Amino acid sequence: METINWLLKQAALNPNRIAVDDGITHYTFKQLIRPVKSRAEKLTSLTVKTRVGLMTTNSMDGYLVALAIMATGKTIVWLNWRLAPEELSRQVDDAGLDLILIDDQLANHYHGRHRCLFSELTKINSPVGQFKKTIDLTDVASIMYTSGTTGQPKGVLQTYGNHLASAISSSLNLGTLPNDRWLCVAPIFHISGFSIIMRGLIYGVGVRLVNHFDAPTVNHILETEPITIISVVPYMLKKMLQDVQEGNRHYSPSFRLILLGGGTIDRLTLTACQQSGLPVVQCYGMTETCSQFVALSTEEAPYRIGSVGKPLFTTQLRLVGNQNEIEIKTPALTPGYLNQPAKFAAKFDDGWYRTGDIGHLDDDGFLYIDGRLDEMIISGGENIFPVEVENVLRRYPEINDVAVIGRSDHQWGTVPVAVVVSNSPVDFRKLEAFGRSHLAHYKVPREYRQVTVLPKNASGKVQKFRLKELFAPSN
Structure with a gap:
């Protein structure tokens, strides 16, 4: 199905409405x-290819270049x-790129072939190029490599139709003003960021770009500017909550x-957010579905x-097998x-x-994620769900963060191992006793390791495969 270019459509419908703002320029x-x-x-x-690589921060130039790539039909x-x-380099080769546009701030992050800095792009004198006035919903708008929490990134194809279906379902749930x-x-190289740009074009609402996460800076913006919505991951929410409580x-x-x-988050943090007046709405989505396909409503x-929450309007969901794997059908799903x-x-x-996720439904049909x-x-x-163990151990006063992985064991097959982050040495005997007072004995980690930081991908998810390589060898 062909439809008018979303930018051109919003320019006709809402010409004077703010589309994008970075705090300096709009x-x-x-x-x-x-x-x-x-x-x-x-x-x-x-370029003569159909795909263009883009490496950028959440900058105004990055936003403009992203829209320009789509405007050419690439x-x-x-x-x-x-x-x-x-x-x-592997991703560049996999995508068959002959042009990689790079934010000047990131000039030192890629020195391979076919690179072009944003500043170099703006200096080019070229004949009139292509600016497509229409888009086909079956065309691939974006390719996003999965975060790699398992160590095996895949290039996820995201069509305009996928983005539109996701945006419509989200709007029906959260409302759009x-x-x-x-x-x-x-x-914005992650779906939680890029989906905001696409929804801005689809809904005709403004996008406020922030170049990097800093809790006091973000909270100051939320205090002083007319922002209505922010998308965050658990790490960001916890830092924002701490800053709200302290200030x-x-x-x-x-x-x-x-x-x-x-990702999952502990109930203690959510309760604290509620007490501090932070209106959190949980959701569940994937790169493969252009963001959330399950969410709570603001009322719930x-x-x-x-x-x-519950499956959004266009999503079907079921739980399968003894382990309750979540399976879905949705028009937002990648081809x-x-x-x-x-x-x-x-x-x-x-x-x-x-x-690949495991969950359960309560009597009213609300979904809870138990883990991967x-x-x-x-x-x-x-069966031991690491998330449950992690949520308990995070309540221990000295623990800043924790990840639980499995280690091969001759007697039990596999046993849980806790990798903890703390500002001071942790007494593992006391931590184990704490775990035993809140968990069934078989869920309590048999081994503990302390590190200064957990390996995480760009979206803040712990890369447990890296921890297993370090602390839980298979033989």
């Missing part, structure tokens, strides 16, 4: 046309600047919700602490993985997409 939808068109014409002369291949050069302004502090902060009257995704959020059709086909169970199927520990025939 553009209305009508004003966006000129800088996007200029960049689109220039980059057209640099596909954005999002590149995570936090990856090692070897990892980036003409004065909405969405604060984008999540990296007795109060957000602007226009602010209405914190959309929380990107205060009464369903710990749940990620496949780049160059890996067999791996994508293997994710399906009789037409249902297997998420590939992280579940089976010890002496008993």
Whole structure:
């Protein structure tokens, strides 16, 4: 199905509404046309391929270049600047790129072939290039490599139709207001960030860009600017909560919700947010579904602490097998993985997409996430969900963060191991006693390791495969 370019449509419908703001510069939808068109014409002369690599921070230039790539009808291949050069090179080769546009701030993060800095792009004199006035919903708008918590990133194809279906379902759940302004502090090379840009174009609402996460800075913006929504991951929420509690902060009257995704969070933090007046709405989504496909509503959020909600309007969901794996059907689901059709086909169970996550439903149909199927520990025939153990151990006064992994054991098959982060040496005997007072004995870790920091990907998720390589060798 063909439809008008979303930027052109919003420029016609809401020409004077703020489309994007970085705290210094802002553009209305009508004003966006000129800088996007200029960049689109220039980059057209640099590539003959259908895909263009993009490595950027949450900068205004990055936003403009992303829209320019889509305006040419080409596909954005999002590149995570936090990856090692070897990892980036593999993705560049996998996507078959002959042009990689790079934010000047990240010039030192990639020195491979086909790179072009934003400043170099703007200096190019080129004949009139391509600026497509329409888009086809089946066209691939973006390719985003999965975060790699398992160590095996895949290039997820995201069509315009996928983005539209996700945005519509989210809007029906959370509501959309003409004065909405969405604060984008999540990296835009991650779906939690890029989905905000796409929803800004679809809804016709403003996007407030923040270049990097800093809790006091973000909270100050929420206090002083007319922001209505922010998307965060658990790490961000905890830092924001701490800053609110310490500074007795109060957000602007226009602010209405914190959309929380990107991983599980402990009930203690959610309760503290409620007590501090932070309106958290939990959700559950994936790169493969262009963000959330399950979410709480704003009305339900205060009464369903710990749940990620119910399937959104276009989502079907079921729990399968003894372990309750979550399977879904949704028009927001990717049509496949780049160059890996067999791996994508293997994710399906009789037409249902297997998420790899484990969950349970309460009597009213609200979903709770118990953990990842590939992280579940089976010890002496008993199932142990690391998330449950982690949430308990985080309550121990000296613990800043914790991850639980499995280690092979001759007697029990596998036993849990806790890797903890603390500012001071931890008495593991006392920590174990604390665990035994709150958990069944078989769930209590048999071994403890202390580190200064847990390895995490760009979205803040712990990369447990790296911990297993260090602390839980298979032989």
